[in-house]
Amino acid sequence: MTTRCFDRPFTTKEILGEGAYGIVYKGTLSNEIHVLCKVLNDYEGNGEEFINEVAAIGKIHHVSVVRLVGFCLDGVRRALVFEYLPNQSLDKLIFPTSFKDNITLTWKKLT
Structure with a gap:
């Protein structure tokens, strides 16, 4: 599904995080569903590689x-x-900042 992410500029209030590949914003679709929009850093390619990656991720x-x-x-x-x-x-669950934040899963919890 293609969406219209660039109809208006995102505001700093909508920023949820920033990483090596771009900035993550909280957005809302026209049907009022909340989504994350990861705006990727500029890319010089023709877009074909991006479309192939989207197909794989999808x-x-x-x-x-x-x-x-x-x-x-x-x-x-x-x-x-x-x-x-x-x-x-999710990174707070995967990479806790302290031992008290660490979640230990036992085999019983995993099954």
Whole structure:
């Protein structure tokens, strides 16, 4: 599903995080569904590689992976649109900052 990510500029209030590949914003689709929009850093390619990556990511369905719901491609501007999961960043669960934040899963919890 293509979406219209670049119709208006994102505001700093909508920034949820920033990484090596771009900035993550909280957005809302026209049907009032909240999403994450990861606006990727500029890319000089023709977009074909990006489309191939989107197709590959779109096929991934797993309980531990947020779902890709769309993408935007406008010249060199590209964005990935993911489902929004409220509460906290996944990296806080994966890489806790202290032992008290660390979640230990036993085999019983995993099955």
